[in-house]
Amino acid sequence: xxxxxxxxxHPETTDERSRTEETPGTGFxxxxxxxxxxxxxxxxxxxxxxxxxxxxxDGTAGEPVPRLREExxxxxxxxxxxxxxxxxxxxxxxxxxxxxxxxxxxPFAFGDLVVFVDSKQRRRLQRxxxxxxxxxxxxxxxxxxxxxGLPEGAVVHTTTGQPILCLRPTLEEYIxxxxxxTQVIYPKxxxxxxxxxxxxxxxxxxxxxxxxGATSLALLRLLGPTGTLISYERRPExxxxxxxxxxxFLGEDPPNxxxxxxxxxxxxxxxxxxAVVLDVPEPYxxxxxxxxxxxxGGVLLAWxxxxxxxxxxxxxxxxxxxxxxxxxxxLLLRPWHVSQESVRPEHRMVAHTGFLITARRVTGPAAxxxxxxxx
Ligand SMILES: C[S@@+](CC[C@H](N)C(=O)[O-])C[C@H]1O[C@@H](n2cnc3c(N)ncnc32)[C@H](O)[C@@H]1O
Numbered sequence: 001x002x003x004x005x006x007x008x009x010h011p012e013t014t015d016e017r018s019r020t021e022e023t024p025g026t027g028f029x030x031x032x033x034x035x036x037x038x039x040x041x042x043x044x045x046x047x048x049x050x051x052x053x054x055x056x057x058d059g060t061a062g063e064p065v066p067r068l069r070e071e072x073x074x075x076x077x078x079x080x081x082x083x084x085x086x087x088x089x090x091x092x093x094x095x096x097x098x099x100x101x102x103x104x105x106x107p108f109a110f111g112d113l114v115v116f117v118d119s120k121q122r123r124r125l126q127r128x129x130x131x132x133x134x135x136x137x138x139x140x141x142x143x144x145x146x147x148x149g150l151p152e153g154a155v156v157h158t159t160t161g162q163p164i165l166c167l168r169p170t171l172e173e174y175i176x177x178x179x180x181x182t183q184v185i186y187p188k189x190x191x192x193x194x195x196x197x198x199x200x201x202x203x204x205x206x207x208x209x210x211x212x213g214a215t216s217l218a219l220l221r222l223l224g225p226t227g228t229l230i231s232y233e234r235r236p237e238x239x240x241x242x243x244x245x246x247x248x249f250l251g252e253d254p255p256n257x258x259x260x261x262x263x264x265x266x267x268x269x270x271x272x273x274x275a276v277v278l279d280v281p282e283p284y285x286x287x288x289x290x291x292x293x294x295x296x297g298g299v300l301l302a303w304x305x306x307x308x309x310x311x312x313x314x315x316x317x318x319x320x321x322x323x324x325x326x327x328x329x330x331l332l333l334r335p336w337h338v339s340q341e342s343v344r345p346e347h348r349m350v351a352h353t354g355f356l357i358t359a360r361r362v363t364g365p366a367a368x369x370x371x372x373x374x375x
Contacts, residue, residue, distance in 0.1 A: 006147060029294075044340055087213055094245040107149050108166065108348055113249070114147060115173060117165040125169055125177045138162045171217060171249070178245045180212035185279060185303055188333045190218040193277065196358050197301045201227060203274040208264035208286070213242030215279060218252055220246065229257045232264045268293040278302040281309065284316035292320035294361040305354040323359040330355050 002128040006062040108114060108128055116124045123135050140158025147156060147166055155163050169177065169359040185193065193215065199205055201224035210233035212215055216344055220231050233239040239259045264280060268289040275298055276290040283302040290300045300323065304310050310328055317323045331353075 015240060025305055046124060053178055064285050098315060102116075104168070107150075107151050108154075108168075110144070110148055111251075113169050113174070115167045115169045116142070117167065119163060123173065123177075125173070125183045134164075135184075136164055136252075158340065162228075167251075171349055174249050175214045175217065178212065178214070178248070179213070179241065182211035184212050184214035185218075186214075186353055187329055188350075189303060189356065190215065192329070192331050192356055193303065194218060194222050196299070196356060197222075197275040197277055198299050199223060199275050201226070203269075204228045204272065204276045205277060206230045206232065206270055206273050207277045208266060209234065209238065210242040211238055211278050211279065213245040215259065215277065216242055217246055217249060217275065220250070223256070225256060227256060229254075230270055231257065231259045232262050232268075234263045236261055255303075264289070273298060275299040275301060282312075284313045285311075287313075287316045287320050287323065288353060291320060291361065295363055296363045298361045300359045300361070302357045303354050304357065305352075307355070310355045310357060317357075317359045321365050322361055322363075324362045325358075325360040328355055 014250050029210065031044050081137070103134065110130055112128045114126055114128050116126065116134055116136065118136060120138070124134065124137070126134055126144075126218075128144045128148055130145060130148075134142045135159045136142060136145065138160075140160030140162050142156055142158055142164055147154075150156070150166060152167050152168055156166060156332070157163055175184065175187060175190070177265070197205065197219075199219065199222050203223050205219055205223060207215060207233065208228060209220060210231045214231065218229055220227075223229055230240075231242070233242070238364075239261055243259060250326070264278070265282065265285045268276070268286070270293050272295045273293050274295065276286070276294055278285070278301065279287060283304070287300070294300060302313055302316070304313065314326055314328060317326045332349070332351075334349050337344055337346050
């Protein structure tokens with residue numbers, strides 16, 4: 001299956017993304033009982049696995065990052081090992097009024113997403129349904145009927161007496177658990193994207209591509225109901241998956257979000273945008289179109305997994321009179337082990353996810369400040 005344009009000089013650029021996205025087994029997790037990728041059981045051999053980094057697939061090599069699991073802990077339904085797509089479609093079309101958008105602060109109701117957390121911090125995501133039973137990893141079961149009506153944060157006991165904490169999923173937890181068929185931008189980098197894009201409530205942004213919808217979810221939250229997000233995606237199956245993922249989390253199709261099935265390399269129609277956020281293999285091909293689409297002072301932001309992609313984009317931005325303050329960063333997230341006995345960094349961490357490149361739209365000619373800016 002062809003994922004993207006083959007780059008004439010760096011075929012591996014596209015290929016690496018393709019391998020990541022089309023690794024056999026990437027895809028659907030069991031929406032009925034999704035162990036969160038951030039699942040962290042207590043125990044020494046789980047050091048280094050932390051929310052936001054566990055279970056990442058390396059964006060450059062497409063290889064799974066080694067994951068440490070406590071012995072005897074059930075292997076989670078990693079991508080592709082869960083239920084088939086039809087199961088998801090069913091989830092997405094069911095009554096979704098209980099999505100987190102309007103749910104915060106009120107007791108659990110049928111239709112809500114619930115994270116069940118056991119005493120080893122293993123987490124499972126389920127949608128609350130009448131008559132349904134949650135089989136807890138430590139043993140025993142919990143009837144969904146017994147959870148409906150409880151306040152968030154309540155502890156219920158399984159039929160074998162195990163305490164289980166009930167919470168609504170955070171955005172981070174949901175992104176790590178949601179079905180995905182493409183590589184997603186993980187919460188570690190999403191946080192930076194939200195700040196570096198300089199977007200806020202009421203803003204207007206364009207995103208390409210949509211993939212599984214992780215970035216869309218984060219941007220929608222940032223822009224709020226008065227903002228607008230336009231998302232270009234050239235593959236209908238990914239657009240559909242992203243729409244399902246967003247609907248399952250928010251409980252509705254956000255009226256301020258529009259997905260267009262199209263190739264961002266062929267142009268951007270919007271004008272006066274506050275930011276363009278790119279997660280496509282060859283963003284350097286969008287530099288000109290983005291300059292026409294973004295308002296003066298606005299931001300172009302790209303997430304890229306490899307250095308050759310970064311260099312290509314940065315050179316293109318520096319050569320363009322409408323872009324300045326080109327900036328490249330990489331974010332390292334180091335989880336810590338904190339216990340009564342010891343406080344130290346975890347032994348393992350995810351070494352690499354991707355790079356963030358930003359540039360500011362100027363009315364030109366660009367001042368060209370900064371290292372290497374006159375290349
Ligand atoms: C890695 S995924 C994006 C993941 C997304 N940011 C997320 O966090 O879930 C890349 C997506 O870009 C799409 N894509 C690649 N080239 C594109 C193009 N020229 N125009 C529009 N979409 C494109 C792919 O089909 C794929 O869905």
